[in-house]
Amino acid sequence: MTTLVGDPQGHVARPAEREVLRRKQRRRSRMMILAFLSPGLIGLLVFLIYPLLANLYFSFTRFDMINPPQWAGLANYEYMVGGDPQIGTALGNTLAFCVVAVPLQLLFALGIASVLARIRSGAGIYRTLFYLPTLLPPVAATLAFTFVLNPGTGPVNTILRALGLPQPLWFNSPEWSKTALLMLTIWGVGNTIVILLAATLEVPVELQEAAQIDGANGSRRFWYITLPSISPVLLFSTIIGIIQSLQLFTQPYVVSTIVGNGSGIVANNLGYPQNSMLFFTEVLYQQGFRYFNMGYASALSIVLFVATLLVTLVLVRATRNQVHAEGN
Incomplete structure (x- = not known):
């Protein structure tokens, strides 16, 4: 038992x-x-x-990085909407530059990548040449462009003068400053070129050959085979380009500082000339590190973060049916 x-x-x-x-x-x-x-x-x-949460808290306070923060509620956001005279100009410049720069950068990079994908002899040399500008620090690249586009002694205007063509003032002119800045940013899209080149080279050869046998010419093969195949990479490059354009700071700040000081405007050269180079991130920098109004600067950074996040989510959602996926 x-x-x-x-x-x-x-x-x-x-x-x-x-x-x-x-x-x-x-x-x-x-x-x-x-x-x-x-x-x-x-x-x-x-x-x-932790920095993100702390920044969110500081955006509701008055904080100068010396005294303890004082709760201010929505005062910073209310001032941003109706009281700051610089926000409208900075936001307009930022959005206008983003709308123009991102498509042009993408088209330029895609065109260069398509040409490089067809080159067989010396391809490595050409790829290196187009990637080299990316290795140059943004400050150094901007300084080089301010010299090249100097309206009086720069080589670009010297050539235009020899050809009898008009010589723009470039960074000294509110009409031409954004064009010069656009040239600078397009010149440095080596990373995007490399990414799109890698995607282009990964397009299945059998699809290209089948389309060629069916009588499709080069443009049709590019439009109906290459573009759909690399659409995920195009979407990725577009999102990265939008984020970089919305957060653009170094190039316009260096240009405003160098060219503005050279023009005798030392007291407040931010956005020179005539606020045509005033971007959202420059206002954020000015409020936080010139005026030590860190609470308001934190509110500006939160708005920039939310706007970037929303644009990214909307773009991904709007293109989810157009982007090619493996196995589809």
Whole structure:
């Protein structure tokens, strides 16, 4: 009888023990995974999530980085909407530049990538030449362009003068400053060229050959085969271009500082000439690091973050049926 009673008890105990062991193993596995992920998670919390939450809090305060922040509610956002005289100009310049620059940069990069994909002899040299501008620091590249486009002594106007053509004032003219800035940003799209080139080279050769056998010429093959095949990369490049355009700061700031100082405008050269180079990020910088109005600068950065996020989400959602996916 003892053996018969003991066996059922033993059979009941063994599955329970195995379940306890499984739970311990799962807990040990989770702890090990967290241990390996801990450097990345700590970095994410310390350098991304905490600054973002702190910035959100400061946007509702008056804070000068010296005295403790004082709660101000929506005052910073209300001033942004109806009180700041610079926001309208900065927002208009930023949006206008983004609408023009992103398509032109993408078209230029796509055209260069399509040509480079067909080159067989010396392809590496040409690819390197188009990528080299990306390696130049933005400040150095901007300084070089201010020299090249100098209206008096720059080589561009010297050539135009020799040809008897009009010589624009470029960065010294509110009518030409954005065009000069656009030339500078298009000149530095080497990263986009490399990405689109890699995508173009990955287009299946059999699709191109089948279309050629069916009588499709080069333009039709590019429009109906190459573009749909690289559409995910085009979407990615478009989103990156929009983000970079909305956050453009270094080039217009350096131009305004260098050219503005050279024109004798030292007190407040931000946006020179005539606020044509005043961008949203420059107002943010001015409020935060010139006037030490960090609460208002935080509100501006939150608005920029939300706007960038919304544009990205809308663009992804609007193009989800047009973007080619593997297996479709």
